[in-house]
Amino acid sequence: MIAYLFWHCAYPTTTAEQYEEALMRFQQRLGQQQPPGFGGSASFRVAALPWLGNRPGYEDWCLLDGSWALNAFAVAGPVMSAHDAAAAQMEEGHGGLYALVWGDPGLPDRSTAVWLTRPRGIQWRTILDPLRAQLPGATLWRRQMVLGPGKEFALIVPPGLDVAAPAGWSALAIERVRVDAR
Numbered sequence: 001m002i003a004y005l006f007w008h009c010a011y012p013t014t015t016a017e018q019y020e021e022a023l024m025r026f027q028q029r030l031g032q033q034q035p036p037g038f039g040g041s042a043s044f045r046v047a048a049l050p051w052l053g054n055r056p057g058y059e060d061w062c063l064l065d066g067s068w069a070l071n072a073f074a075v076a077g078p079v080m081s082a083h084d085a086a087a088a089q090m091e092e093g094h095g096g097l098y099a100l101v102w103g104d105p106g107l108p109d110r111s112t113a114v115w116l117t118r119p120r121g122i123q124w125r126t127i128l129d130p131l132r133a134q135l136p137g138a139t140l141w142r143r144q145m146v147l148g149p150g151k152e153f154a155l156i157v158p159p160g161l162d163v164a165a166p167a168g169w170s171a172l173a174i175e176r177v178r179v180d181a182r
Contacts, residue, residue, distance in 0.1 A: 009057035094148025103139030
Protein backbone atom coordinates (compact mmCIF):
# COMPACT_ATOMS: atom_id res chain seq x y z
CA MET A 1 0.00 0.00 0.00
CA ILE A 2 1.10 3.56 -0.66
CA ALA A 3 -0.14 6.92 0.52
CA TYR A 4 -0.21 10.10 -1.46
CA LEU A 5 0.32 12.95 1.00
CA PHE A 6 -0.41 16.57 0.24
CA TRP A 7 0.33 19.45 2.62
CA HIS A 8 -1.37 22.74 1.94
CA CYS A 9 -2.73 25.96 3.38
CA ALA A 10 -5.42 28.35 2.25
CA TYR A 11 -5.09 31.91 1.07
CA PRO A 12 -5.28 34.38 3.98
CA THR A 13 -8.56 35.68 2.54
CA THR A 14 -10.20 32.25 2.88
CA THR A 15 -11.66 31.37 6.27
CA ALA A 16 -10.83 28.05 7.90
CA GLU A 17 -14.55 27.17 7.79
CA GLN A 18 -14.76 27.77 4.02
CA TYR A 19 -11.60 25.84 3.33
CA GLU A 20 -12.49 22.90 5.56
CA GLU A 21 -15.96 22.70 4.03
CA ALA A 22 -14.36 22.47 0.57
CA LEU A 23 -11.92 19.82 1.81
CA MET A 24 -14.70 17.73 3.34
CA ARG A 25 -16.77 18.00 0.16
CA PHE A 26 -13.77 16.76 -1.85
CA GLN A 27 -13.10 13.90 0.58
CA GLN A 28 -16.79 12.89 0.52
CA ARG A 29 -16.88 12.84 -3.28
CA LEU A 30 -13.67 10.84 -3.40
CA GLY A 31 -15.08 8.31 -0.93
CA GLN A 32 -18.35 8.00 -2.84
CA GLN A 33 -16.54 6.96 -6.03
CA GLN A 34 -14.73 3.93 -4.49
CA PRO A 35 -12.59 3.43 -7.60
CA PRO A 36 -10.30 0.41 -7.95
CA GLY A 37 -7.15 0.69 -5.87
CA PHE A 38 -8.57 3.33 -3.49
CA GLY A 39 -8.25 2.53 0.23
CA GLY A 40 -9.65 5.71 1.80
CA SER A 41 -8.66 9.32 2.38
CA ALA A 42 -8.77 12.07 4.98
CA SER A 43 -7.72 15.67 5.54
CA PHE A 44 -6.01 16.62 8.83
CA ARG A 45 -5.46 19.98 10.50
CA VAL A 46 -1.78 20.27 11.37
CA ALA A 47 0.37 22.64 13.40
CA ALA A 48 2.99 24.83 11.78
CA LEU A 49 5.18 22.92 9.35
CA PRO A 50 8.56 24.05 8.02
CA TRP A 51 7.52 23.08 4.50
CA LEU A 52 4.49 25.39 4.75
CA GLY A 53 6.58 28.39 5.75
CA ASN A 54 6.13 27.51 9.46
CA ARG A 55 2.40 28.09 9.16
CA PRO A 56 -0.36 25.75 10.29
CA GLY A 57 -2.18 24.02 7.48
CA TYR A 58 -3.60 20.74 6.31
CA GLU A 59 -2.29 17.30 5.47
CA ASP A 60 -4.27 15.09 3.11
CA TRP A 61 -3.73 11.32 3.03
CA CYS A 62 -5.00 9.17 0.17
CA LEU A 63 -4.42 5.43 0.64
CA LEU A 64 -3.85 3.57 -2.63
CA ASP A 65 -2.85 0.21 -4.04
CA GLY A 66 -0.57 2.08 -6.47
CA SER A 67 0.02 5.57 -7.83
CA TRP A 68 -2.04 4.69 -10.90
CA ALA A 69 -5.16 4.66 -8.69
CA LEU A 70 -4.98 8.38 -7.92
CA ASN A 71 -4.39 9.80 -11.38
CA ALA A 72 -7.55 8.42 -12.95
CA PHE A 73 -10.16 9.61 -10.45
CA ALA A 74 -9.04 12.31 -7.99
CA VAL A 75 -9.03 15.20 -10.43
CA ALA A 76 -11.46 13.94 -13.07
CA GLY A 77 -15.08 12.98 -13.59
CA PRO A 78 -17.54 13.41 -10.71
CA VAL A 79 -14.76 14.41 -8.28
CA MET A 80 -13.27 17.17 -10.45
CA SER A 81 -15.57 20.03 -9.39
CA ALA A 82 -15.02 19.34 -5.66
CA HIS A 83 -11.25 19.08 -6.22
CA ASP A 84 -11.17 22.32 -8.22
CA ALA A 85 -13.23 24.20 -5.60
CA ALA A 86 -10.76 23.25 -2.85
CA ALA A 87 -7.71 23.86 -5.06
CA ALA A 88 -8.92 27.36 -5.95
CA GLN A 89 -8.65 28.34 -2.27
CA MET A 90 -5.17 26.90 -1.78
CA GLU A 91 -2.23 29.27 -1.57
CA GLU A 92 0.59 26.73 -1.23
CA GLY A 93 0.95 22.97 -1.48
CA HIS A 94 3.53 20.18 -1.52
CA GLY A 95 3.15 16.44 -1.94
CA GLY A 96 4.88 13.13 -1.50
CA LEU A 97 4.37 9.45 -2.15
CA TYR A 98 4.96 7.16 0.85
CA ALA A 99 4.98 3.35 1.12
CA LEU A 100 3.68 1.46 4.13
CA VAL A 101 6.58 -0.19 5.97
CA TRP A 102 4.58 -1.65 8.87
CA GLY A 103 1.46 -1.08 10.94
CA ASP A 104 -2.22 -0.39 10.33
CA PRO A 105 -2.75 2.09 7.48
CA GLY A 106 -5.88 3.51 9.15
CA LEU A 107 -6.73 7.22 9.23
CA PRO A 108 -7.51 7.93 12.92
CA ASP A 109 -9.41 11.03 14.07
CA ARG A 110 -6.46 12.17 16.18
CA SER A 111 -2.81 11.20 15.96
CA THR A 112 0.74 12.50 15.98
CA ALA A 113 2.92 12.32 12.89
CA VAL A 114 6.56 12.08 13.87
CA TRP A 115 8.55 13.13 10.80
CA LEU A 116 11.97 11.48 10.89
CA THR A 117 15.18 12.14 8.97
CA ARG A 118 18.07 9.71 9.24
CA PRO A 119 21.76 10.42 8.95
CA ARG A 120 22.99 9.53 5.47
CA GLY A 121 24.77 6.25 4.99
CA ILE A 122 23.05 4.21 7.70
CA GLN A 123 20.72 1.25 7.37
CA TRP A 124 17.36 2.53 8.57
CA ARG A 125 15.58 -0.81 9.12
CA THR A 126 17.90 -1.95 11.93
CA ILE A 127 17.16 1.33 13.72
CA LEU A 128 13.40 1.64 13.10
CA ASP A 129 12.20 -1.98 13.20
CA PRO A 130 12.64 -2.21 17.01
CA LEU A 131 10.17 0.71 17.34
CA ARG A 132 7.43 -1.61 16.08
CA ALA A 133 7.61 -3.68 19.30
CA GLN A 134 8.08 -0.59 21.50
CA LEU A 135 5.15 1.32 19.95
CA PRO A 136 2.22 -1.05 19.42
CA GLY A 137 -0.37 0.64 17.27
CA ALA A 138 2.21 2.80 15.47
CA THR A 139 2.44 2.90 11.69
CA LEU A 140 5.60 3.62 9.71
CA TRP A 141 5.64 5.07 6.20
CA ARG A 142 8.72 5.71 4.04
CA ARG A 143 8.90 8.29 1.27
CA GLN A 144 9.11 6.74 -2.18
CA MET A 145 8.90 9.76 -4.42
CA VAL A 146 9.94 13.30 -3.63
CA LEU A 147 7.29 15.74 -4.78
CA GLY A 148 8.04 18.34 -2.12
CA PRO A 149 10.01 18.96 1.05
CA GLY A 150 8.41 16.33 3.31
CA LYS A 151 10.66 14.19 5.51
CA GLU A 152 11.83 10.64 4.68
CA PHE A 153 9.75 8.79 7.30
CA ALA A 154 6.33 9.34 8.86
CA LEU A 155 5.78 7.49 12.13
CA ILE A 156 2.08 7.76 13.04
CA VAL A 157 1.40 7.28 16.76
CA PRO A 158 -1.46 8.01 19.18
CA PRO A 159 -1.87 11.70 20.04
CA GLY A 160 0.39 13.12 22.72
CA LEU A 161 2.78 10.16 22.69
CA ASP A 162 6.34 11.42 23.12
CA VAL A 163 8.63 9.53 20.75
CA ALA A 164 12.35 10.13 21.04
CA ALA A 165 14.30 10.22 17.79
CA PRO A 166 16.93 7.53 17.37
CA ALA A 167 20.47 8.74 18.04
CA GLY A 168 21.67 11.03 15.26
CA TRP A 169 18.23 11.34 13.67
CA SER A 170 16.06 14.46 13.60
CA ALA A 171 12.37 14.33 14.49
CA LEU A 172 9.48 16.74 14.17
CA ALA A 173 6.27 15.73 15.99
CA ILE A 174 3.08 17.28 14.62
CA GLU A 175 -0.33 16.74 16.22
CA ARG A 176 -3.07 15.97 13.70
CA VAL A 177 -6.88 16.15 13.89
CA ARG A 178 -9.11 15.00 11.06
CA VAL A 179 -11.11 17.84 9.57
CA ASP A 180 -14.27 15.71 9.67
CA ALA A 181 -13.78 14.79 13.39
CA ARG A 182 -16.14 16.95 15.42
